[in-house]
Amino acid sequence: MLLRRHPLKTDGLQAPAQLLLCPSCRKKIASSATICPKCGATLGPGWQWQARKIADDLAASDRRLKRVAGYLVLGLGAYAWFRSIFDG
Numbered sequence: 001m002l003l004r005r006h007p008l009k010t011d012g013l014q015a016p017a018q019l020l021l022c023p024s025c026r027k028k029i030a031s032s033a034t035i036c037p038k039c040g041a042t043l044g045p046g047w048q049w050q051a052r053k054i055a056d057d058l059a060a061s062d063r064r065l066k067r068v069a070g071y072l073v074l075g076l077g078a079y080a081w082f083r084s085i086f087d088g
């Protein structure tokens with residue numbers, strides 16, 4: 001038996017406005033904004049691209065931070081292990 005697709009209403013089903021980071025204050029604002037509602041900065045054409053780059057940079061530094069934290073935990077673990085061997 002074939003299921004007949006109901007014609008979908010597209011009104012109100014559109015994806016929510018994408019949120020990007022304001023290049024000025026780095027708060028999340030709608031990608032369609034021309035003026036930042038948070039800090040009032042005027043957003044010139046192409047600011048979305050700039051915002052994505054900022055988001056990418058933030059994500060990259062976050063990954064870097066997590067990696068460093070991982071090494072730190074590993075280092076501390078190794079240190080504790082060595083101590084337990086040589087002091088015990």
Ligand SMILES: [Zn+2]
Pocket residue numbers: 022023024025026027036037038039040041
């Ligand atoms: Zn802003």
